[in-house]
Amino acid sequence: MINENLNHSIINRKQDESDFQYKIRLCMAKLNKELDLDWLELVELLELSCSSDHLRKLSYAWREMLAEQEQAAAGTLDNQLLLELEAKKKDIELAKIQFQDQKREYKQYLRHEGRLDHLLKKMLDSIKDDINNKKPLEWLSPSPKNNTNGVLALLLSDLHKGMVTNNYWNKYNDNIFYLRLNQLTQDVLEHQKLTGASEIHVFELGDAISGIIHRMTKLSETENAVESTQKIAEALSELLSVLSNNFEKVHYYNVKGNHDRAASRKEEEVRTESFHNFIVWYMKARLHAHQNIVFHDNQLDSEIIVAEILGNHYFAVHGHLDGLGKVVQDLTMMTRIFPTAVFLGHYHKNFENEYHGVDLVVNGSFGGTDDYAKDARWTSKPHQKLLWLNEHGRKATFYINFQTKETTQ
Template sequence: MSIISPHLRQQNESLEQYKERLVMNKESYGLYWSDIAQLWLDHTGERKSDDYFRKFRKRLVKDEKQQHKQVSLKFDDVEDKIIQFQKEKYKIQDQKREYRNLIRNDARFEHLKEEIIKAVHEVAKLKPINWNQPVKATGDKEAVVLFSDWHYGIVSDNYFNKFNPDIFHERIKTLAHKTIEYGKLHDVKTLHVFNLGDIVSGNLHVSVRVQNSEDIISQVKVVSETISEVLAKLSTEFEEVKFYSVRGNHDRVTANKHDAISKESFADIVPWYVKARTCHIPNLQVIDNTFDDEMIVADVAGHTVIGVHGHKDRVSEVAQNLTVMLKMFPVAICMGHYHHNWEKEFNGIDVIVNPSLSGTDEYARDIRKVSKPAQKILIFDETGQICTYKILL
């Protein structure tokens, strides 16, 4: 047999390497399996069948594929770990950014609170709020007056309603007067004032911003001063007055609800302002919320009454949801937000929806939701809620 150079065992080439080279280069060398068997016999004296070398190459190819697969898997694993590391890195960066934002927002609100208190003291010097000792009630009845959806700052002028800052102040006077009238009629001892949110118009929608006559900071200042003056007036008429407050959706800092954080709300300024402005009135208490900043829980004549704005609750589900959530059974749940008069009992719990003080604006008109401007006062005794007065404005 004529043997050409590539077929021969190379210098420093082991027998195993020689065998691997022959079987892996069989086609390029122009060899048959019988040729490889003969070459192996010539070099080693070992007689091997054609099938032996065919199976040997098959194992080599299989092992090579397996090694390639393992390398590929290791590469994929390394790549996955790099991606996971990058994800964790971005998570940490996001957390740090959010943490810095929280600190910045807290600092901003703390600074704003300090500035408001300073401004309140300055206003108090220029425009002191007068207070007189009220006449003591002979009975033990209590009342809840609902303040909600004033939307101060918005201007409406349509067939169904007219509203502007001047009309706002006229309606507030009527609200205070009627609250005193109905409270005196029932010889109310303690008056609970629920601020259920959306006291300002805010910057929630583009249509609202167009209709606003004042920026939101000015809105909050005017409304906070108005509430302070109303509470002072009520404190002169009733033996004990308690003021509670929750956030709405129009008073949030961010217009986009998906970007908004519950704790970022201009509504928080109202109780700060009121507390500083009325601190000299001994029978007026500004009550902090115990469970949540968006939930009022009050003891009224020995009964639990809950107050929420309503933008996170459905009237048909709020009784069940809040009783389970708070693990308590109220006699009444008061809501705003819906801008119309509505009351219904659910398994012994009265769900009471307060109308809006601002009345029908252009947005409500366009979606065909017309309502009368009004607020409510509820009278309670030891048996529970005995009546509701709708104060038309």
């Protein structure tokens, strides 16, 4: 018989409780002395076909099994907590490292900014004094020429102002720099007479200074870099001044090279900061009275010139970012413009090719073979190129060759 005083709250089946869960719960309640029934009464209540002794033994077994399951579940929970803690610890360590890296990069940025501010101040002061002390570059409007027999395009690259070298293949210093620049100026004027061109496009293709800033560790080297920048800016200004007095129109384009960046280390380079930018700024200020000089800014990218000449497009880059075998295709796809020719410097050699009707023209080095190139077995003749262009493209190429062993010191 069922005891009348049993705990009805335990016997009543819970909502959504299965028959098996209900039987297990009552057996555990009996073992825990929470249910006032003997085992025979529990067999009758649950309508089981087993004996009371069998139910009692089975209940003990169920209790051990449940205890093991709870312990295993607790262990799994502990493992999960440990894994989560390890993950949090890893995240904290990573955040710490990232913060340290950011702090170190910020300090490097501040050092770079401080050095750049110093260079800017020195250069602006130097340029200000230079412009005030030098005579203005005179401009006389050239007489109009009746013929329109195409235009000239002068490629200037790798002038490396400030470089000093003296080897079997080449000699170069400041005096030789000015000798070569004077020869180049005279050759251009002679070819103007030959061609009858009234317009010239000057492409300055980078590496105007030697790049001693790469080894800038002392103040004296900083001053040399500033001085080289100032002198090359003045020299190019004087060149354009002469051209503007002989040509009806002078167009000037420029890109920076890899030797004239403002950072001493490549890793610290900020792509928009270059001594080359100061050169152009100086030239614009120095030549402001020359009404027939047009300075062209690079619209697509600071390191890609896109010029339109007599209805044709011409690309020009320094070359340190480009491979000779794919520069034509790369620039064409990047700009969606089909050029007539692509001009490069950087490679310090005469090289030309044609890709699907597009001329690839590599200009030589103005400075010539230095010790680095000599040791790498990359000797070459110092030269620049002057192109004669018409509406069909290139009509002729004139080589301005320099002596490799000038005697002037």
